[in-house]
Amino acid sequence: MCLALPGELIDIDRGEALHVGRVSFAGTLKRVCLAYTPEAVPGDYLLVHAGFSISIVSQRRADAIVVDLNTALKSDLP
Amino acid sequence: MRHVDEYRDPARIKALIAEISETVSRPWTIMEVCGGQTHTIMKYGLKQILPKEITLLHGPGCPVCVTPPALIDQAIALCQQPNVTVCTFGDMLRVPGTESSLALAKARGGDVRIVYSPLDALALAQAEPKRVIVFFAIGFETTAPTTALTVYQAKQAGLNNFTLLVSHVRVPPALTALLNSSDAEMDAFLGAGHVCTVMGLEEYEPICAHYRIPIIVTGFEPADILEGVLMCVQQLETQRSNLENQYRRAVTWSGNQAARSMITNVFEISDQEWRGIGLIEQSGLRLRPEYAGHDASVRFANTLQDQPTAIASNECISGEVLRGRKKPAECPAFGTRCTPSRPLGAPMVSSEGACAAYHRYAAVPV
Numbered sequence: 001m002c003l004a005l006p007g008e009l010i011d012i013d014r015g016e017a018l019h020v021g022r023v024s025f026a027g028t029l030k031r032v033c034l035a036y037t038p039e040a041v042p043g044d045y046l047l048v049h050a051g052f053s054i055s056i057v058s059q060r061r062a063d064a065i066v067v068d069l070n071t072a073l074k075s076d077l078p
Numbered sequence: 079m080r081h082v083d084e085y086r087d088p089a090r091i092k093a094l095i096a097e098i099s100e101t102v103s104r105p106w107t108i109m110e111v112c113g114g115q116t117h118t119i120m121k122y123g124l125k126q127i128l129p130k131e132i133t134l135l136h137g138p139g140c141p142v143c144v145t146p147p148a149l150i151d152q153a154i155a156l157c158q159q160p161n162v163t164v165c166t167f168g169d170m171l172r173v174p175g176t177e178s179s180l181a182l183a184k185a186r187g188g189d190v191r192i193v194y195s196p197l198d199a200l201a202l203a204q205a206e207p208k209r210v211i212v213f214f215a216i217g218f219e220t221t222a223p224t225t226a227l228t229v230y231q232a233k234q235a236g237l238n239n240f241t242l243l244v245s246h247v248r249v250p251p252a253l254t255a256l257l258n259s260s261d262a263e264m265d266a267f268l269g270a271g272h273v274c275t276v277m278g279l280e281e282y283e284p285i286c287a288h289y290r291i292p293i294i295v296t297g298f299e300p301a302d303i304l305e306g307v308l309m310c311v312q313q314l315e316t317q318r319s320n321l322e323n324q325y326r327r328a329v330t331w332s333g334n335q336a337a338r339s340m341i342t343n344v345f346e347i348s349d350q351e352w353r354g355i356g357l358i359e360q361s362g363l364r365l366r367p368e369y370a371g372h373d374a375s376v377r378f379a380n381t382l383q384d385q386p387t388a389i390a391s392n393e394c395i396s397g398e399v400l401r402g403r404k405k406p407a408e409c410p411a412f413g414t415r416c417t418p419s420r421p422l423g424a425p426m427v428s429s430e431g432a433c434a435a436y437h438r439y440a441a442v443p444v
């Protein structure tokens with residue numbers, strides 16, 4: 001139930017009562033409510049749960065932890 | 079798929095296993111809170127590739143599993159009322175109530191419809207104004223804002239035929255209840271990443287401090303889980319008990335403020351019964367009085383007050399499984415009298431249930 005998937009925001013429909021956009025999940029398009037991530041722009045990756053975007057996925061924040069992991073990766077190289 | 083594939087990379091997983099093996103020096107027991115994490119652990123065989131010092135316990139983070147049978151009985155009673163439609167997520171259909179399930183009630187003529195989003199139930203209420211739509215709202219704090227905005231929209235639009243049967247639950251009181259039990263075995267928690275995407279981290283810092291236990295808020299891909307385990311082990315081996323965020327790409331300290339505000343606008347905190355566990359104080363959400371017109375438990379009070387007392391299966395040990403005391407395979411009914419097609423309890427049904435994960439993925443005893 002708490003499952004959420006990251007998808008790419010393709011476009012935004014500003015004609016709707018609710019802030020809605022089309023999100024691509026590896027090519028499958030789904031209409032998603034953007035009310036909780038109103039700052040999202042096309043090209044952003046959104047974490048989508050039950051038809052709602054609940055977070056904009058941040059590569060910058062992800063990289064902050066990958067730094068340590070890269071050390072581990074290097075130590076595993078021959 | 080971006081933000082997914084890189085966290086399933088075998089080289090990355092191998093490196094993390096090596097790092098955990100180098101770091102760990104003695105046995106540690108770590109509980110993953112969320113059922114989605116349990117499924118990742120089973121699907122990718124992470125238990126088998128972790129060092130023998132690491133024991134993973136499965137936590138109560140499966141909302142379908144903890145929804146009390148009394149509420150399922152109520153949903154079944156409502157779907158049989160004239161001009162009433164019950165909408166819910168697909169996982170709820172086969173979960174047994176006292177004597178039946180929503181799937182059986184639907185087969186017998188009840189109007190039950192599966193929706194992907196609460197907004198689908200709202201659209202149904204708009205399309206069928208002569209029917210009362212009851213959305214059976216289950217889920218943790220991840221799902222609560224989706225329900226909250228939907229009922230807020232219904233109220234704004236004057237859609238009086240849209241109602242909620244609410245069974246939303248909160249994670250922090252459940253963790254506290256687990257830690258207060260005399261047989262708590264966990265040394266650290268992998269926190270539920272998507273709950274924290276909404277709620278942020280601040281509720282968990284007092285738990286770390288009071289119980290001196292590390293909590294690592296963790297994502298759902300295999301590299302996320304292993305990185306969370308590594309961060310737990312690093313803390314445990316150095317006698318630290320801090321709150322850390324492994325799932326930084328999605329979770330910030332304060333979470334999603336708009337979603338949190340909408341939860342607070344629509345719901346208030348209440349005591350809540352958890353299936354198999356019992357009453358946990360302050361662990362639920364109920365509609366505020368100003369939403370009484372959209373509250374199915376108020377609108378259908380006369381129908382629901384005649385419900386007999388709900389009784390769960392005596393044979394099902396789901397309460398022990400949800401508290402991490404027993405593994406699914408320790409249940410005498412596992413895989414024989416209890417299967418995904420004929421479940422005795424909810425954890426065998428849900429896509430986040432530990433029993434379903436073991437039944438689907440565990441080819442060898444683990």
